[in-house]
Amino acid sequence: MNKMKGILCLVGLFSSGCIWSSSNELVLGPIPGVSQLYSYPNNCNEICFEAMSLEQTVAHYLDQSLQRDGYAGQVQVRLEDGLVKVRFPDAVPADYGARVMAFLEEGQAGLAAAHQLNDQHLWAYNWRFFLPHGMALENHRSVELLHFPPDDSLMQAQDYLKSKTTDRWAALLTLNGVPPEQTSAYQTIVDLAPVAAPANAGSKLSPTYTAFTPYVKGMIHQWSQTKQSAQSYPMVAFGQPVRQWLAQAYGQQFQYAGAATGKAFATLDLGALDVGGRSVAVLGANHPSQIWYAADPDEYGGDSVKADKIGIQVMGQDLVAACWQAGMGDNPAMDPAGELQQCQQRWPSGSAAVCEQFYQSIRRLNPSEAAERCQSAS
Template sequence: MNKVKGILCLLGLVSSGCIWSSSSDLVLGSIPGVSQLYSYPNNCTEICYQPMSLEQTVAHYLNQSLQRDGYAGQVKVRLEDGQVKVQFPDAVPADYGTRVMAFLGMGQSALTAAQQLNEAHVWAYNWRFFLPHGMALENHHSVQLLHFPPDDSLMQAQDYLKSKTTDRWAALLTLNGVPAEQTPAYQTIIDLAPVAAPANVGSKLAPTYVAFTPYVKGMIQQWSQMPQDGQSYPMVAFGQPVRQWLVQSYGQQFQYAGAAKGKAFATLDLGALDVGGRQVAVLGANHPSQIWYAADPDEYGGDSTKADKIGIQVMGQDLVASCWQAGMGAKPGSDPATQLQQCQQRWPVGSAAVCEQFYQSIRQLNPSEAAERCQAPG
């Protein structure tokens, strides 16, 4: 592969001809460049929480991707001639390196944006650049558009899918028929801000959206496309900032029922996003963590009855959204509107089934206690 072609492949601007054999080395880039893209060292201040070398860090995240894509074996990573080189196990398809390099190419654009934000004094001292490493890159079922990753996922877990938010949504997907071991392949996450930050700084990240928009759009284009030409994975847009970003960033490329009337893209609204001529079905959803705020009695002056009522309402919306994601992810060619209708019938508003799930998962009651509380739900 010539130098120009290699650069285009790295940036994700071309795909044809960007093939690396699984038995040969894939050069990720220079040691300093790869260190930045992998947020290395992941969790060190004066003392490293989990001491890992650069080679171990890269291997850690690539192995997560292989596992979530369903491939056996472990990658081998080494530093040589100032570069980071990777060798994949034989079970991995020859074009897997293409996907890795396309992802890192978009990641480089995000890193450049982050550096510019820092120069403009927008970046905060307790933010860390963090790309969605470890996702299923080839055999995923759906895409999740979220706000930003919690800093614990980087600094503690070193796993983008290890947080209260992702754990809760995985449990909802399981309730809707997705085997627990397959939920990571449904949670292929793209964040508006690839910034690991404390959970309470979401509003402070809003000024970064414009800078990261080219990165996010590029990631949506990459990760929403199925191997079959013209087909797309379904996408769920979690939370008001994300739903608003879709409308503002795509304009007429994003269509939903209330658009012509100027209505916001709301929870359980169904939209269609035009991505390079492909139609991506998008469902609006609550942020997975919203229920903990919605069901907090302190938000209503200590009124636990009101907190439970609103919490059950949010739980119902979340069950419908996760049901839609599970169904569309299992059969991407399904009609999105029909799938949504079926999920609303499965989890009816005010039903005992929704009520019981709220009391079991949020109030931590056992099944019999939850059933007793929900004899007359609402």
Template sequence: MSKLAVLPLAALAFSAAAHAADIDVQLGSKERVTRLFAYPNNCNVICFRNWTLEQTVEHYLTQSVQRDGYSTAKVSVKSTKNIVHAHISGVPKSYGQPLSALLNAGDLAYNGASKLNSDKKWAYNWYLFLPLGMALENRKSVELLHFPPDYSLTQAQDYLESATTDRWATLLTVNGIAATQTPAYQTIIDIAPIAAPSNAGQALEGVYDYFNDYQTTMVKQVSQTASGAALPMVAFGAPVRNWIKTQYGQTVGVLGLATITPAAGLKVPVLGSNHPSYIWYAADPENYDGDQAKADAAGLKVMGQDLSAACWQAGMGSKPGTDPTQQLNQCTQTWQVTQKEQTCELFYTSVRKLTPDEAAKKCATPEIKSQLPQLKTPMPLPAEHAEHA
């Protein structure tokens, strides 16, 4: 599935006419750009992709302009006297501002990572990795996550290429968002800007304080549009929801709502959610002494919660100004009551890998049908792990 958003043709025609401009953005010294773009992304004697620094920067900036809907935009990156410049055509004149703001926040992340390393808490297989290649301007919603998996950097060179983001993009499409539009909803801020192995979650839980300046700067910048309107935010997983509590004093449980104020006058609605990959853990029979029925019941519960959260994100992002509580009530009613059979079938096709026909038959059996009314009822689940996959 392509991860690059494409605006409808009419919107593109308008965008091209209204916004076409050539801009030059000074990105800084080669040393600065090298560290902020994690260059080289994937070299161990042999480079997986043998790109220059300039090609690497072009790659990520091209992802951004395309995810912003500027499909005809062109990016060219050159270095002159140790200074790296980006020339971007076919974007608004103001487009350099959010790019420069991201890199300035990146300097804060680099300072935090340097301090972490000087305190001997940095691991040999971690990489500083900023959320490069995201939509910089035309965002619909924000996702607050824990950390990016290392393969998004070293293999994909794509922040949105991971099991976590793929699953959530699928849930957004089930909730009416076109697959080409999901990147606009998935602007990610990781509270630990460190690409690390998928099982590094526990080790990373002690590093957040080093990145306070970076985290709060990013949340302030990304959670509002250029005109200052607040964007909806989803906080994924226990470590992130705990961070919201620590940083902003708001408690957000799974499908719990809160409002944070990252900047004066800016009120950002935040929904708590399971981590997108949590369902694989919650539905693992090994967590229930091999009891498949209990594992399925837990998986169905999480599926209902996840579909409801993605529904809220889709609704809030596509219709700015919607009341967050009303939207959440509507979404939980849809996926945990009215369309609970579809929730069931989606669990069995996406997690248990049954065919649609097999899933429909499974969800029609008396033992499963009897569980579906319980989607609205809290039930004990295994504790959320902090791993990212």
């Protein structure tokens, strides 16, 4: 995006030419382009689950971003001369609109890829294009790399951070010292596919990752950079497909132990990603929902003892990953390897502390029941 004397220049599907923006008033672009980028209407088929106008939809997501960035007030959105115009509260910094436009510009690359997939008949009827709206755009602490957003987040919640996956990881961050009201700042999500789809659509979506790679790389470049331009926020790569994509998409730009010998980037592996000359610390992690499958007795012929054992192992890995994310997000200048070692010491594999958290959060036992179960199993 080119910026000169208050002029925002956008090209492509979304807009063409340059549009003027004041410090607290912003022209997002033409109505059709904004509608596509905001997945409008969000949750309508023949009947809307919650009827919202385009103005209300844009305001809804921008207000989420303001709230998660710690700014009071609400935006005002109006349609005028075929354009969508936004006015921010006076307390919002003058450069906030530029952050919004930079995000939407990256979103154009994602939208272009979605149209390309549709032209190639690779787009499913029950998929919806869905950018990670509502994230903290300025005062976030870390980046999360995931697969795709569940369709409920768009069609029902209209909140990218409202799902079983994000709720579980927020709880793990809280266990590692992040106040509940601040967890959203750590969960700035970039999905390999900006597609709201049913939870079981992973295998069908994986072939689309290549098409979305320019969009994903653009988002990582933008959201990994701190206000100190030479420093980067930490990133957590959740799940085997994401970890595999990262190693393939960045090649030699991504360094981790075992890369030279072809060893896969695995859970609790630590890597360094070169993003525009900046080093981004990346930790491999399980997908937040993996534990529900790993701890399901039906996966082991009804063997609940085995399910608990594997579930506790996964819980330990998740607690360490969330600990690292919390610590590095709080202070990106820390040594990533040293922080990982401290987190492994805090949550030793197979320890009573890990065991009790598993039985409380996954088996839904109260603290005393969980402690008793862990003591009897030791």
